[in-house]
Amino acid sequence: MPKSRLFLFLAFTVLAVTTYTAVRHQFVSVEGASELEVVEELYSLIEEQSVYELESGTLVEGALRGMASAIQDPYSTYYSKEEAAIHKASLAGEKVGIGIEMSEKNGKFLVISPVKSSPAEKAGIRPYDEIVQINDVRLDGKTMGEVMKLMQGKAGEKVSLVLYRPSLERHITVVVERAEMKNETVLSEIVEVEGVKIGHITITLFAENTVEQWLESLTKLMEQDIKGLIVDVRDNPGGYLHSVAGIISTLGEQNKTFAYMQDAKGHLEPVKTVKVEGLEKLNKAVRKLPLVVLQNEGSASASEVFSAAMQSWGTGTLVGVTSFGKGTVQESWNLANGGQVKLSTNKWLTPKEAWVHGKGVKPDVDAEQHPLFEIEFVPLRGRFEVGDFSEEVAYAQKVLHAFGFQIVRQDGYFDETTQEAVIDFRERYDLDEGDALDELFFEKLQEQITLYKSKKENDLQLQMAVSYLMHKAGH
Numbered sequence: 001m002p003k004s005r006l007f008l009f010l011a012f013t014v015l016a017v018t019t020y021t022a023v024r025h026q027f028v029s030v031e032g033a034s035e036l037e038v039v040e041e042l043y044s045l046i047e048e049q050s051v052y053e054l055e056s057g058t059l060v061e062g063a064l065r066g067m068a069s070a071i072q073d074p075y076s077t078y079y080s081k082e083e084a085a086i087h088k089a090s091l092a093g094e095k096v097g098i099g100i101e102m103s104e105k106n107g108k109f110l111v112i113s114p115v116k117s118s119p120a121e122k123a124g125i126r127p128y129d130e131i132v133q134i135n136d137v138r139l140d141g142k143t144m145g146e147v148m149k150l151m152q153g154k155a156g157e158k159v160s161l162v163l164y165r166p167s168l169e170r171h172i173t174v175v176v177e178r179a180e181m182k183n184e185t186v187l188s189e190i191v192e193v194e195g196v197k198i199g200h201i202t203i204t205l206f207a208e209n210t211v212e213q214w215l216e217s218l219t220k221l222m223e224q225d226i227k228g229l230i231v232d233v234r235d236n237p238g239g240y241l242h243s244v245a246g247i248i249s250t251l252g253e254q255n256k257t258f259a260y261m262q263d264a265k266g267h268l269e270p271v272k273t274v275k276v277e278g279l280e281k282l283n284k285a286v287r288k289l290p291l292v293v294l295q296n297e298g299s300a301s302a303s304e305v306f307s308a309a310m311q312s313w314g315t316g317t318l319v320g321v322t323s324f325g326k327g328t329v330q331e332s333w334n335l336a337n338g339g340q341v342k343l344s345t346n347k348w349l350t351p352k353e354a355w356v357h358g359k360g361v362k363p364d365v366d367a368e369q370h371p372l373f374e375i376e377f378v379p380l381r382g383r384f385e386v387g388d389f390s391e392e393v394a395y396a397q398k399v400l401h402a403f404g405f406q407i408v409r410q411d412g413y414f415d416e417t418t419q420e421a422v423i424d425f426r427e428r429y430d431l432d433e434g435d436a437l438d439e440l441f442f443e444k445l446q447e448q449i450t451l452y453k454s455k456k457e458n459d460l461q462l463q464m465a466v467s468y469l470m471h472k473a474g475h
Helices: 020-024 035-049 056-070 081-089 144-151 210-222 241-249 280-286 302-313 391-402 416-428 439-454 460-472
Strands: 077-079 094-097 100-105 108-114 130-134 158-165 170-177 179-182 186-193 196-203 228-232 257-262 268-272 291-295 317-320 328-335 340-349
Touching: 035 056, 056 077, 056 340, 077 081, 077 144, 081 144, 100 144, 130 144, 186 210, 186 460, 196 210, 196 460, 210 241, 210 280, 228 460, 241 257, 241 302, 257 302, 291 302, 291 460, 302 317, 317 460, 391 416, 391 439, 416 439
Parallel strands: 196 228, 228 291, 291 317
Antiparallel strands: 077 340, 094 179, 100 108, 108 130, 130 158, 158 170, 186 196, 257 268, 257 340, 328 340
C-alpha cells in the first residue's frame, strides 16, 4: 500500500500532478487514431463549428467531469479549482456550514450522515435522505461542486432544503441555520450506574486531530477508574484511515491486522496497528476493559473499519443497527488546472476478509432507537381541526403516537381519535383549552421532542450498551 494517507470519504491528499503527455501515451489506438485524438477532434469541431461561444476552459471542465461521472461511482468526483478549495475547507479546524456528508449517485445527492451535534442533525436530517432542492434551486443536472457551493453561506444564515425521505415515501422541507463548527471530533463523559463508572466516548469524525483528542479523553476517563468503555460512532460518516489506525492501536496488540486493502487487480495488503509510543501502560489497561461499540445506519466508511475490527478481533461488542455499508477507499490527485480528482482506488475488507460494501456491519446486539429520535424537525404552521387533511396533521399524529397517546391514524387525516389525543396533550402541558392543532400546540410539541432527546435515559441504544457493560461488570 502506498505511504500516502488514505481518506475514506473526503480525500484531500496531494499525490501527483498528472500531465497531459503522460496520460496520452496510455491510450490505445482506435482505427489508426488514439482515443485522445478523437477527443481533440471533437474539441476542435466544437470550437470551429458550434454557433455557441464557449471558453476553452468550459469544454475542458465538461470533459473532466464526464470522465469522472462515467465511472458511475458516487465517491469518484472531479472538482474545479474553486470546488476543491471548498471541499478542503470542510476539514478545517473551524468552518461554517450545516454539517452533512453527501455522495452523488446517478444524479441524486444522498446524505450519508449528518455530523454529530451539527445543525443538520439538530434539524432532523437523516442518512439516506435525498436532497432535491436547496432554497429555490432544483438540483437536477447539478454537479457535486455546484451543490456544495449552494450549501455555502455565512453563520446565522438559514438554508431551506427539500428532502425526499424513503422511509416516509414523501418530500419534506427542512430549514437549517448555518453555524460555525469547531472540529472537536471526540466528546467524553462518565455514565454512572449503581456506583459503577462507565466511560462514554463519542467520535463524530476521524479527522486529522482525532487521535490526539481521543488520547486526551481516554486518559482522563481511565484516571477515574472506569469499569467499562463505550465508543460511540453513531452518525460518524468516516474520515482518515491513519486516524482509525491510531485509535485502534490503543485498543489492540501491536502489529495486528485491522483491515485489508484490495486494489483493482485483487491484491490484498494488510493494514496493521502501530506501536503507541509511551502509552504502553494505557494500552494494557484499556485492553482489560469490556468494550461496546455503538453504531447506527449513519455509521459509514472509516467508522465501519473501526467497528468491523473490534468485532472481528472479539475486542468489542457491537450494539445498535446495521451500519451504512461503504467499503471503498478514495485517494485524491491535484490536476494541472488547479482542480482535483478523487477516485476509489481500493476496497477495504475486514480482518476476516469480508467486504461490507452495500451490506454494512451487522451488530452483535440489535438495538433500535426510540422513534422520537428519528423524527425530523419541520416548520409547522396553520390551524387544523377534525376533517382536515395535511402533512402537518400527519407529523403531529406520528409524534403523539411516539409519546404514547392513543392514535389510530397517522396518514394526515384529522379524525376523532386524533382530536382526543390533541385535547389530552393540551391539558397535560397547560395549553389553552381547545381541540385543534395550532402554532401554540406545534411549538410545545417540538419543545417536548427536544427535551426528550436531551435525556440519556431515553437513548435506548445507549441504555442497551450500558446494561451490557453492567452485566459484564457483574452488576
